[in-house]
Amino acid sequence: MGTETAAKRAATAALVTIRGLSKQYLQRSPFSRKKFVVDALIDVDLEIAPACLTALVGESGSGKSTLARCLAMLETPDRGKIWFEGNGISCCNAQQSAHLRPKIQLVFQDSAGALNPRFSAGQIIAEPLEIQGREIKKNLRSRARELMEEVGLSPDWIDRRPLEFSGGQRQRLAIARAIALRPTLLVLDESLSGLDLSTQAQILNLLLDLQATHSLTCLLISHDLSLVGQVADFVAVMHQGSIVEQGTRQAILTYPRHAHTRQLLDSCRVIESTFRTAQAGGRS
Amino acid sequence: MKYLERRVIHGILLLIGVSVLCFLFSDLAPGSFFDEMKLNPEISAETVAGLRSQYGLDQPLPVRYGRWVKSVSHGDWGFSFAYNMPVKTLLVVRARNTLFLTTSATFLAWLIAIPLGVWIGSRGGGWEDRLAMAGTSLLLSVPELVLALGLLYWVVRAQTLPVGGMTSVGFDDLGVWAKICDLTVHIVVPATILVLASLPILVRHVRASMVEVLKAPFIQAARGHGIGRVRLLFRHALPAAANPLISLFGLSVAGLLSGSLLVEVIIGWPGLGPLLLEASISRDVYVVVGAVMASTLFMILGSFLADVMLVAFDPRLRME
Amino acid sequence: MLNRTQVHTAAITMAEEWILSVATQPFGLVTSVIKRSESSPSQLTEAFIGDFSLMWTPSNTMPSGASPLLAVRGLTLKYGGSGKPVTALHDVNFDLASGEIVGILGESGSGKSSFALSIVGLLPAKASVGGSIRLQDKDLLQGDESSWQAIRGARISMISQEPGLALNPVMRVGDQIAEVIRAHRPGRRKIQKQESEAILRELCLSDVDRIYKAYPHQLSGGQLHRVVIAQAVACHPQIVIADEPMRSLDVTVQAEILEVFRAVNRTFGTALIFITHNPALLVGFADRVIVMYAGRIVEDGPVAQVFRRPLHPYTKGLLQLARRNQPQDGHMHPGRLPAIPGSLTNLDRLAQGCVFEPRCSARTAICHSESPIEVTPEQGRRVSCFNHGN
Numbered sequence: 001m002g003t004e005t006a007a008k009r010a011a012t013a014a015l016v017t018i019r020g021l022s023k024q025y026l027q028r029s030p031f032s033r034k035k036f037v038v039d040a041l042i043d044v045d046l047e048i049a050p051a052c053l054t055a056l057v058g059e060s061g062s063g064k065s066t067l068a069r070c071l072a073m074l075e076t077p078d079r080g081k082i083w084f085e086g087n088g089i090s091c092c093n094a095q096q097s098a099h100l101r102p103k104i105q106l107v108f109q110d111s112a113g114a115l116n117p118r119f120s121a122g123q124i125i126a127e128p129l130e131i132q133g134r135e136i137k138k139n140l141r142s143r144a145r146e147l148m149e150e151v152g153l154s155p156d157w158i159d160r161r162p163l164e165f166s167g168g169q170r171q172r173l174a175i176a177r178a179i180a181l182r183p184t185l186l187v188l189d190e191s192l193s194g195l196d197l198s199t200q201a202q203i204l205n206l207l208l209d210l211q212a213t214h215s216l217t218c219l220l221i222s223h224d225l226s227l228v229g230q231v232a233d234f235v236a237v238m239h240q241g242s243i244v245e246q247g248t249r250q251a252i253l254t255y256p257r258h259a260h261t262r263q264l265l266d267s268c269r270v271i272e273s274t275f276r277t278a279q280a281g282g283r284s
Numbered sequence: 285m286k287y288l289e290r291r292v293i294h295g296i297l298l299l300i301g302v303s304v305l306c307f308l309f310s311d312l313a314p315g316s317f318f319d320e321m322k323l324n325p326e327i328s329a330e331t332v333a334g335l336r337s338q339y340g341l342d343q344p345l346p347v348r349y350g351r352w353v354k355s356v357s358h359g360d361w362g363f364s365f366a367y368n369m370p371v372k373t374l375l376v377v378r379a380r381n382t383l384f385l386t387t388s389a390t391f392l393a394w395l396i397a398i399p400l401g402v403w404i405g406s407r408g409g410g411w412e413d414r415l416a417m418a419g420t421s422l423l424l425s426v427p428e429l430v431l432a433l434g435l436l437y438w439v440v441r442a443q444t445l446p447v448g449g450m451t452s453v454g455f456d457d458l459g460v461w462a463k464i465c466d467l468t469v470h471i472v473v474p475a476t477i478l479v480l481a482s483l484p485i486l487v488r489h490v491r492a493s494m495v496e497v498l499k500a501p502f503i504q505a506a507r508g509h510g511i512g513r514v515r516l517l518f519r520h521a522l523p524a525a526a527n528p529l530i531s532l533f534g535l536s537v538a539g540l541l542s543g544s545l546l547v548e549v550i551i552g553w554p555g556l557g558p559l560l561l562e563a564s565i566s567r568d569v570y571v572v573v574g575a576v577m578a579s580t581l582f583m584i585l586g587s588f589l590a591d592v593m594l595v596a597f598d599p600r601l602r603m604e
Numbered sequence: 605m606l607n608r609t610q611v612h613t614a615a616i617t618m619a620e621e622w623i624l625s626v627a628t629q630p631f632g633l634v635t636s637v638i639k640r641s642e643s644s645p646s647q648l649t650e651a652f653i654g655d656f657s658l659m660w661t662p663s664n665t666m667p668s669g670a671s672p673l674l675a676v677r678g679l680t681l682k683y684g685g686s687g688k689p690v691t692a693l694h695d696v697n698f699d700l701a702s703g704e705i706v707g708i709l710g711e712s713g714s715g716k717s718s719f720a721l722s723i724v725g726l727l728p729a730k731a732s733v734g735g736s737i738r739l740q741d742k743d744l745l746q747g748d749e750s751s752w753q754a755i756r757g758a759r760i761s762m763i764s765q766e767p768g769l770a771l772n773p774v775m776r777v778g779d780q781i782a783e784v785i786r787a788h789r790p791g792r793r794k795i796q797k798q799e800s801e802a803i804l805r806e807l808c809l810s811d812v813d814r815i816y817k818a819y820p821h822q823l824s825g826g827q828l829h830r831v832v833i834a835q836a837v838a839c840h841p842q843i844v845i846a847d848e849p850m851r852s853l854d855v856t857v858q859a860e861i862l863e864v865f866r867a868v869n870r871t872f873g874t875a876l877i878f879i880t881h882n883p884a885l886l887v888g889f890a891d892r893v894i895v896m897y898a899g900r901i902v903e904d905g906p907v908a909q910v911f912r913r914p915l916h917p918y919t920k921g922l923l924q925l926a927r928r929n930q931p932q933d934g935h936m937h938p939g940r941l942p943a944i945p946g947s948l949t950n951l952d953r954l955a956q957g958c959v960f961e962p963r964c965s966a967r968t969a970i971c972h973s974e975s976p977i978e979v980t981p982e983q984g985r986r987v988s989c990f991n992h993g994n
Contacts, residue, residue: 433946435677460914465630500769500773501764501766501767502768502770502772502773503763504726504764504769504770505762505764505771505832505835506772506783507726507756508724508726508756508757508761508762509756509757509761509762509783509784509787509835509836510752510753510754510755510756510757510784510787510788511757511783511784511787511836512753512787513749514752515783515787520772520775520783523772523774523775524774526771526774588633596796597774598774599773599776599819599821600773600774600819600821601776
């Protein structure tokens with residue numbers, strides 16, 4: 001009971017509080033009765049502070065995406081609870097999830113696959129507004145133009161199809177659609193991997209701007225600690241289905257306590273420190 | 285292997301279901317085998333009624349079904365009124381002939397479809413591709429019956445191939461080699477009809493899955509390693525494209541089987557087709573059920589074969 | 605003593621003479637100069653007068669005059685679709701010495717991949733190529749498909765972006781390595797198998813027997829990478845081209861795979877062309893770096909020198925991006941990151957002026973109207989920018 005009330009208290013301070021979240025996947029071989037249990041999430045505890053940028057870092061297969069999908073109510077956890085704005089959420093409750101869905105938006109890694117190639121940019125952005133009935137039909141187009149401008153896309157491209165955009169621009173388009181409903185929480189699942197350094201930096205800057213203007217909360221999921229470590233306020237490190245360490249960016253990057261965090265940091269540094277020594281000296 | 289057990293059980297359940305449905309539908313149809321005798325003034329109504337009760341046709345449906353099941357368990361598969369013998373003896377010969385025609389046609393169709401489909405698939409957009417697409421569209425739009433009659437007309441005019449039947453007169457006196465030759469000559473026409481009817485769909489599917497696979501990065505990578513064109517197509521691309529084709533194989537067996545029943549009737553091939561037609565018209569109930577069961581069994585075997593091949597070809601479906 | 609104007613006039617005459625004297629040489633660079641000089645010769649000549657003495661000529665990129673393993677001259681590539689052809693590569697000149705590791709740096713859309721594909725002759729049918737690619741004494745662009753087939757895998761190999769997708773899902777990985785050997789050295793299967801196993805062992809894979817028999821879906825990302833590398837080096841090619849090989853890898857595995865590439869370079873003496881968008885990967889690995897932008901080479905030089913003192917503003921921007929904030933450098937607050945504004949969108953809009961001008965922070969008036977000419981500010985370096993080094 002004591003832990004329950006403590007958790008509730010924490011839930012009121014943080015935008016999202018996750019306690020003891022577990023999820024298993026059952027894999028069955030099609031030609032035998034053997035079953036394999038894959039532990040995607042093991043007893044995950046996580047807090048996401050409001051209007052902050054939280055980074056969730058881990059290698060591929062560490063369970064980051066499963067956590068994101070649970071958070072976006074696309075997946076039902078086996079055990080554990082998620083509080084959003086102080087209220088417990090579960091995707092079994094259709095009415096509640098319909099109310100919460102617009103507040104939590106997910107941006108996928110593969111934006112080319114997540115955007116309907118037959119829709120124009122304007123239609124893609126306006127679609128959630130139309131479904132939720134937030135805007136009258138007449139205003140949809142102008143609203144889409146505003147949103148495009150907000151994410152740094154030229155409004156003149158409103159009639160282009162997704163495949164006519166570059167990778168970075170498509171990711172901006174996906175963000176524009178995600179923020180169309182003015183969500184409280186934006187979850188970006190590996191949305192930056194596969195982009196160029198310059199584009200990555202531009203998108204991160206865009207997120208910082210959105211955070212400042214709309215006090216948007218972002219959960220940034222990535223395998224690259226050195227990339228997200230530049231901008232995140234808080235960092236959580238995931239390893240084999242559980243969160244091994246979480247704290248402020250400063251704490252994690254300066255005094256990593258868990259061996260896996262150190263390993264992640266070291267592998268970034270091996271490459272980067274040689275790079276820095278190579279660059280050092282001659283610079284005037 | 286657990287999988288095998290499950291498949292066998294599924295197959296048996298399907299056969300039971302089909303047999304029940306067959307009985308139900310044959311019961312819905314009006315009249316029985318002996319009704320025609322009533323028209324003959326020389327046969328008294330009592331004799332007909334006696335025959336009916338002798339063969340148990342006056343019993344309610346569940347009883348008849350139960351008797352049939354019992355007969356199946358004895359290996360008789362019911363009794364044919366018209367031929368006056370157990371259905372099994374009748375069926376074995378007919379089913380063997382149908383099986384012979386269907387397997388040869390399936391084999392031949394795939395033997396042509398795979399190289400043709402691979403070749404035109406690798407020439408996406410070229411003139412060969414367009415020609416083949418136009419040809420298959422044409423074939424696809426011609427009904428099987430028209431195809432069969434057209435071919436028949438042509439063959440009869442040319443007078444080079446025998447039409448009708450499976451063997452020549454005096455087949456039993458021929459030597460082994462001559463028997464094989466005779467069978468081959470006779471199967472040409474029905475098999476050609478079946479192959480022509482199924483070929484367009486097969487070629488189009490082979491082509492489509494080849495086009496898809498040839499776009500895959502691993503084919504690009506294999507080209508980048510200097511692997512020759514023919515080897516690239518048949519050793520690298522075809523196995524990767526095989527999955528949908530194997531599923532299609534199961535379906536094609538079913539399609540060819542139903543096509544073959546029709547063609548058999550037209551050509552006079554002594555298979556299940558003419559038997560089924562004859563028996564349905566004369567209400568020889570147990571023969572109808574037996575023939576339908578035999579076709580169902582072939583279909584189950586075809587799809588089972590397809591599943592086994594799927595596992596053999598795709599390592600992703602196999603687990604250690 | 606001559607006054608300023610006299611010096612200026614003399615220099616212009618010299619430059620014009622030089623242009624005419626080299627006009628007969630078959631280099632794309634020079635032809636392009638000539639074309640432009642027809643319109644306004646002296647204006648053009650004035651534009652690069654300051655760097656006249658540093659003008660790049662193809663002969664001085666090669667150290668000690670050894671003939672290069674691969675020599676690309678005036679390579680131009682256009683993709684003709686339904687509409688106007690799109691230029692993917694514009695007058696690319698490039699030399700590769702044997703055993704050298706060259707990194708090609710650039711954003712997606714900069715023409716890196718098109719460049720790699722044109723060297724192995726895997727361009728789509730709608731591409732039209734101009735210029736020449738010489739591998740030792742063989743002009744690759746003159747050959748037909750069968751001569752390409754003999755070269756690919758045997759003399760030049762390519763490793764494409766996603767190793768998971770570059771392997772056939774229904775073939776054992778060992779057989780896929782043996783297939784490459786079979787394509788170039790037909791012989792007994794048993795020997796091919798032994799050779800493939802030997803190569804896998806060479807790339808420091810333990811558990812070779814299991815991996816040889818495995819299918820791609822049974823292997824981890826790092827193992828798949830090694831298999832793909834093994835495939836590429838199976839026939840001991842002189843050149844291996846790796847196109848963004850690190851893109852899908854976890855950071856922890858990246859360093860390992862770099863080590864494998866290094867081992868390949870050392871043990872087989874293979875020259876590597878390593879395409880990436882991350883400059884940090886090239887340090888301590890590549891000998892030379894080439895920076896590409898909009899289908900052109902904008903800077904070329906030894907890694908140590910280019911990274912210490914980049915000359916092109918684009919290179920500077922890229923390096924700044926890779927120099928990530930780290931808390932040890934004092935307590936930096938999270939804030940906006942340095943980024944090169946804008947993006948590489950339409951290459952054909954760039955009819956005149958420097959291709960990088962719209963995004964350049966150091967642009968001047970001339971950048972808008974004239975294309976910069978490649979210059980050699982130091983031995984072994986070249987850059988095409990009017991304001992390089994500023």
